[in-house]
Amino acid sequence: MAGKTLYDKLWDSHVVREESDGTCLLYIDRHLVHEVTSPQAFEGMRLAGRKLWRDSSVVANPDHNTPTKDWDKGIEDPVSRLQVETLDSNIKEFGALVYFPFKNVNQGIIHVIGPENGTTLPGMTVVCGDSHTSTHGAFGALAHGIGTSEVEHVLATQTLIAKKAKSMLVKIDGVLGAGVTAKDVALAVIGRIGTAGGTGYAIEYAGSVIRGLSMEGRMTVCNLAIEAGARSGMVAADDKTAAYLKGRTHAPKGANWDAAVEYWKTLHSDADAVFDAVVEINGAEIQPQVTWGTSPEQVLPIGATVPDPSKETDPTKRTSIENALKYMGLTANMPISDIKLDKIFIGSCTNSRIEDLRAAAGVIKGRKVASSIALALVVPGSGQVKRQAEEEGLDKIFTEAGFEWREPGCSMCLAMNADRLAPGERCASTSNRNFEGRQGPGGRTHLVSPEMAAAAAIAGHFVDIRSQA
């Protein structure tokens, strides 16, 4: 019999019961909760008179609606404020292991605070009413987004009704070139398989490039699994995983730590495991990526030119290109490096960890944001990231260059708070979605790595980071 994949191991170790059609009841270890997708779930619990199954599984925090400046003024928008206050009262009523209310020193994006507090651990099932829950798969966990009805189901039963997905191995071997980051790897994968390429699959990222990435880098890669259509992305646990977790607030301690580390060593695909699909990519061929359209699969290397719809033979694809160019205000065949920017956003659960900020600061140090840039924002992923960056003096590097240094949160990743693009404005963003209107109605988003965003801020247009060294 063939060996097991990491996904098999994680799945099998959480099946409570299985029905004849393969539908399983899957036990959930960690439930991350934020203000946007939870109010209706708590309301449903209340209406049905149900109790939370296990409050020690819940880690919660508002992030989508919270402002990133003038915290002393509170949340100005009354609708946003109500949503955040509703989370406060729901957690108070139902309980949680960790709750960082608005303005708490540790508050941040839920996908940043889970790992940094040691509440995301290898071997866990992790869910959240948020599609970027795939981020936590970087720890050798089975992590994926769920809808609000499922949030309620997990709150009430600690389980999820689920059917096993197919497995896909994305193997990236070789060595990354200088200036090529985890973000570029993730975008290149999406460019290769498309935004629906991973639909129905759980992706395991492997190969020397992935092994070589830091935990932050692996989180960036897994974060973007959902943009390739896969609900979950994962990376086998290894020494780096354990080293990252050691000593974190909720990581196991003492004898439990040793036992945990022993167990985590089993969390990898067996050598003879068989995947339903395998994608192999040569890491050395990956170049810094820039999205030009309104879907993450509309991505190209920095040296490329904007696609020409007249050269596309598939009519649906041609229309997609035409629509995207029109929305993005770009002309076919123009070099990507000619694209001029209005705003720069460094942040989001994709790229707002300390390593991302260090990388961006490294590019910016001693230089100035171009005068044509209306606003350049750095929004750290969490209070902890912010403090760490300030200890290292990164905030100074950013502010001296002309960036604004803000309070943590989702911010302009989805523009539910005051940070947003005006219609027609163009942004180099380290976030994960370049959908129409994502960063503000009519706003135009180009997804890039922190280094590429930083270099674009200085130049006022995209530049090949490799020419900046």
Added chain:
Amino acid sequence: MKAFTQVHGLVCPVDRANIDTDAIIPKQFLKSIKRTGFGPYLFDEWRYTNYGEPGMDCSTRPLNKDFVLNQPRYQGAQVLLARDNFGCGSSREHAPWAIDDYGFRVVIAPSFADIFFGNCYKNGILPIVASAEMVDQLFAECFANEGYKLNVDLESQTVTLPSGASFKFDITPHRKHCLLNGLDEIGLTLQHADAIKAFENKHKATQPWLFA
């Protein structure tokens, strides 16, 4: 949950691939703490020419006349027809809530994003995967014939075209059972509370750190 048995409904063709949940219901409407009232804001940025805000009275907003949903011939549609990868992007259940609140009961596309697909069932909406050729045919027939209706029957898992031709669709027995009977999944799962407890105790014994 609302039960679904059969729908004989007008079809509205939204001829685009990769329709994401941000397009289905833009984020400003996610600030609501309710499950209802999203229908008027379905496809908000395509449907109106001004910027929508939660609580706005949509009856007075300027409509984008080119958008299919606004064309008189599609008013009252219950079947939404779209292209590949419908519902990609954010996991927001506000997307199926908006689709349901607008009055759609069925979405037909060649493929769906996973989370959206699952969310539909939880809200009494039937997502149907049809072959790309069939979807092409449905679009063509729908554009050519005003008042184009499909008959969707869950029990027999069949969609019948006006011509009498039909095709079958897949659904897992569990989902079909819940949808046909409008069952509350949480209540069903809690019938297995003892099994969950037993699993939890065993899990705790082997990985105590997960419960620390």
